[in-house]
Amino acid sequence: MLNNKHWYDMEFADSEDLHALILEAGKVRDSYWGDTVTYSRKVFVPLTNMCRDECGYCTFVKHPDNPAANIMTLSSVSETLRAGDQLGCKEALFSLGEKPELRYPKAANMLNALGYVRMLDYLRDMCEFTLRETNLIPHVNAGTLTETEIKQLKPVSASMGMMLESLSMQLMRRGGPHYRCPDKSPKLRLQTLENAGKHQVPFTTGLLIGIGETWQDRIDALLAINDIHRQHGHIQEVIIQNFKAKPGTAMASVIEPDIDEMLKTLAVARLLLDPSISLQAPPNLQQHHSDYLAAGINDWGGISPLTQDFINPECAWPNIDTLAESCTAKGFQLRERLTVYPDYLTSEYVDASIINRLIASADVSGLVTTFS
Ligand SMILES: O=c1nc2n(C[C@H](O)[C@H](O)[C@H](O)CO)c3cc(O)ccc3cc-2c(=O)[nH]1
Numbered sequence: 001m002l003n004n005k006h007w008y009d010m011e012f013a014d015s016e017d018l019h020a021l022i023l024e025a026g027k028v029r030d031s032y033w034g035d036t037v038t039y040s041r042k043v044f045v046p047l048t049n050m051c052r053d054e055c056g057y058c059t060f061v062k063h064p065d066n067p068a069a070n071i072m073t074l075s076s077v078s079e080t081l082r083a084g085d086q087l088g089c090k091e092a093l094f095s096l097g098e099k100p101e102l103r104y105p106k107a108a109n110m111l112n113a114l115g116y117v118r119m120l121d122y123l124r125d126m127c128e129f130t131l132r133e134t135n136l137i138p139h140v141n142a143g144t145l146t147e148t149e150i151k152q153l154k155p156v157s158a159s160m161g162m163m164l165e166s167l168s169m170q171l172m173r174r175g176g177p178h179y180r181c182p183d184k185s186p187k188l189r190l191q192t193l194e195n196a197g198k199h200q201v202p203f204t205t206g207l208l209i210g211i212g213e214t215w216q217d218r219i220d221a222l223l224a225i226n227d228i229h230r231q232h233g234h235i236q237e238v239i240i241q242n243f244k245a246k247p248g249t250a251m252a253s254v255i256e257p258d259i260d261e262m263l264k265t266l267a268v269a270r271l272l273l274d275p276s277i278s279l280q281a282p283p284n285l286q287q288h289h290s291d292y293l294a295a296g297i298n299d300w301g302g303i304s305p306l307t308q309d310f311i312n313p314e315c316a317w318p319n320i321d322t323l324a325e326s327c328t329a330k331g332f333q334l335r336e337r338l339t340v341y342p343d344y345l346t347s348e349y350v351d352a353s354i355i356n357r358l359i360a361s362a363d364v365s366g367l368v369t370t371f372s
């Protein structure tokens with residue numbers, strides 16, 4: 001409680017309240033995560049940029065008629081993975097558009113030409129290839145997933161993720177960012193979190209901030225994530241990601257969330273969520289690293305020495321040494337981690353053969369497999 005208000009009812013916190021909120025959130029982070037802040041060295045594999053959805057903020061998506069629309073071939077996947085492997089990456093982040101073959105015959109044909117009917121079958125085989133041919137470990141970010149799809153992907157990946165983004169139905173209406181986006185239905189997204197929980201998949205989710213959601217929508221989404229985690233225990237991290245406006249999209253002129261809005265959301269997330277859930281914010285979408293640390297984060301997510309952030313290509317990754325210095329200046333030490341957090345390195349959560357690979361790759365590089 002701050003000035004007799006419950007902290008998460010503060011739609012318009014004044015700067016004094018915000019400061020108090022941040023201090024509390026920082027304490028929670030300190031007590032659970034200590035002074036270690038982590039990141040995952042990854043290579044990004046945008047398996048396809050075609051998608052059956054058309055989110056109003058997304059420049060990653062390409063219509064099949066666009067000459068830039070593509071599905072990566074085995075050889076380009078292989079080339080990317082090998083280059084990442086050589087640069088010491090541990091994670092292969094497969095991030096892709098959702099089931100384009102169900103909407104566009106042209107996408108279905110491109111997939112057929114590679115010998116597949118369903119994009120997720122191709123994804124499974126590419127994950128299998130990654131495990132067989134490289135030292136990298138797949139993390140799958142393919143949007144909504146059914147139980148069958150999760151069962152299919154679990155043996156070939158260490159962890160999976162999908163941004164819940166928001167539970168607001170308003171965003172689905174005509175003129176909203178999720179109009180004509182069947183996979184952004186809050187019901188389907190919650191179902192995906194549930195499906196992953198049932199099958200004990202270490203899972204990443206998160207909120208996209210500034211796409212037209214209300215403050216209450218954010219609280220509702222955080223509470224829903226926490227509830228699902230209480231039932232299944234599988235949410236290893238929550239990302240609080242700020243919307244970036246992109247020229248050429250429907251949301252090109254929408255104002256991006258300001259730093260106070262982000263800090264308030266981060267602090268509330270840290271106070272609302274189970275302390276064991278890692279709180280992540282991408283380091284390339286804003287310049288306020290010290291403030292973010294103060295507001296309770298303990299992780300920067302994936303950083304790539306090789307590939308750009310294909311979803312926000314205009315936002316370069318920070319130099320890892322520079323980021324480490326910002327952390328040190330605030331009393332934290334930056335450490336590399338695996339795509340799976342230490343608590344989830346058990347055979348219920350990860351296929352036994354993948355666990356061995358994870359532990360081996362951590363040992364070789366002196367990574368964190370336990371937090372002190
Ligand atoms: O480079 C990015 N990595 C993204 N990642 C990867 C993330 O940064 C980490 O590499 C993984 O979460 C591993 O912990 C996501 C992973 C998910 O499961 C769900 C959503 C995202 C979103 C992004 C993203 O927008 N850009």
Ligand SMILES: C[C@H]1O[C@@H](n2cnc3c(N)ncnc32)[C@H](O)[C@@H]1O
Nearest residue numbers: 057058163165208241242243244311
């Ligand atoms: C990988 C995640 O990236 C997010 N995403 C897609 N477009 C943008 C944007 N313009 N700004 C910030 N995040 C975005 C989506 O939430 C997706 O789930």
Ligand code: SF4
Nearest residue numbers: 051053055058061097
């Ligand atoms: S954000 Fe994901 S679901 Fe939305 S259009 Fe882009 S690729 Fe498709």
